[in-house]
Amino acid sequence: MHTLISEDRVLAHGKTRDRFYELKPRVNYSKSIKISNEFSHIDMLQNQILPNLKILSKNVYDICEFSIMAVLSNTIDHAKASRIYYKLFVTDYDVHIILSDNGRGIFDHIKQSLDLDDLHVAAIEIAKGHVTSDPENHAGDELRTVVHLFDKVTIDASGLCLSYFNPNKDWTSNVSSHQKGTRIHLEIKTNSTRKLEKVFHRLFDKERRFIRIPVSLVRTAGEQVSSRQQAQCLLNNISDLQSIEFDFNHIDLIGPAFADELVRKTKQKNNSININWINSNKVVDVLMSRAVNRLT
Structure with missing residues (x-):
């Protein structure tokens, strides 16, 4: 501390026992x-x-x-x-x-x-x-x-x-x-x-036309992720992609209609696209796998 004070790199606040310092x-x-x-x-x-x-x-x-x-x-x-x-x-x-x-x-x-x-x-x-x-x-x-x-x-x-x-x-x-x-x-x-x-280099070398979509952003006030309308919010501008990855971080539960719409609409917009997901729990895995299997 004495070195910092001598180098004028800290600000002193208060007096005696109440004194504290912060870096300039x-x-x-x-x-x-x-x-x-x-x-x-x-x-x-x-x-x-x-x-x-x-x-x-x-x-x-x-x-x-x-x-x-x-x-x-x-x-x-x-x-x-x-x-x-x-x-x-x-x-x-x-x-x-x-x-x-x-x-x-x-x-x-x-x-x-x-x-x-x-x-x-x-x-x-x-x-x-x-x-x-x-x-x-x-x-x-x-x-x-x-x-x-x-x-x-x-x-x-x-x-x-x-x-x-x-x-x-x-x-x-x-x-x-x-x-x-x-x-x-x-x-x-x-x-x-x-x-x-x-x-x-990481972003642009061998660009794969890939995006990762944070699913949690469909929630505006912590509500459940369960509706087809919520799924549709994620799926704009995906027609030219080769691969899409849904990130379920912060998501504990999704509804079957949401999962079905997520996969169904993705395939309707781009039938050749690869669908993957990450940061999912067992319930999300079951519903997403079910939706994929029903449409492939």
């Missing part, structure tokens, strides 16, 4: 910028944001540079925002990057562009990956890549919060207080060994 952030910088005709997100990245991140190791710096550019480009292309806010917070242990705008929320944009039923279905499409509202000009790989580069990614928009936890490949959705625009929070350990090129 190495970077704590934020700014709100108006998007005008003269605005350039490339200039903002190069001249304002990246100089504050030079203290990071090269691999973490590269991840941050790529990801911030991807998010900013998406905001400029699709959000129709008039302001962008960003915050950089770096400690000896963690890097936090928050990018927020006051434009059209990402879930609402995807819902309208893909003619989906509701915002939760739009969130599911983001979790599935390869989602794009402009297929003629974008492959939809940027956000998918950003999600896999960080330890945790949280997307807040239109009253919905979608989070991805990289270590266990887990998606969750919750209610959010964020209504206007989109807020994206990127988190990664300062000493992370993750490398941009290795993630690219």
Whole structure:
């Protein structure tokens, strides 16, 4: 502790026996910028944001540079925002990057562009990956890549919060207080060994037209997963896939109608697709196997 104090790396709070310390952030910088005709997100990245991140190791710096550019480009292309806010917070242990705008929320944009039923279905499409509202000009790989580069990614928009936890490949959705625009929070350990090129290679080498679908995202308030309508929410945009994997993490029980619809509609949309599932208990295995066997 004496070393940290002498190096001015901690903040002291309180006096004598009540005193406690916390590490000073190495970077704590934020700014709100108006998007005008003269605005350039490339200039903002190069001249304002990246100089504050030079203290990071090269691999973490590269991840941050790529990801911030991807998010900013998406905001400029699709959000129709008039302001962008960003915050950089770096400690000896963690890097936090928050990018927020006051434009059209990402879930609402995807819902309208893909003619989906509701915002939760739009969130599911983001979790599935390869989602794009402009297929003629974008492959939809940027956000998918950003999600896999960080330890945790949280997307807040239109009253919905979608989070991805990289270590266990887990998606969750919750209610959010964020209504206007989109807020994206990127988190990664300062000493992370993750490398941009290795993630690219894993995601794009010998691409198998495969997706993993987190089934738990069909629940909006912890309700049972039992209806055909819930199954249908998972099955948009699967016609060109070779393989689909349903992830039943956090799911203890499904209904027979849900399992039947999941398999039946998948095969109707793409009869040659391979259907697999993971993180399932014995009850889920029985119902999914029954549905597959009845339709093959």
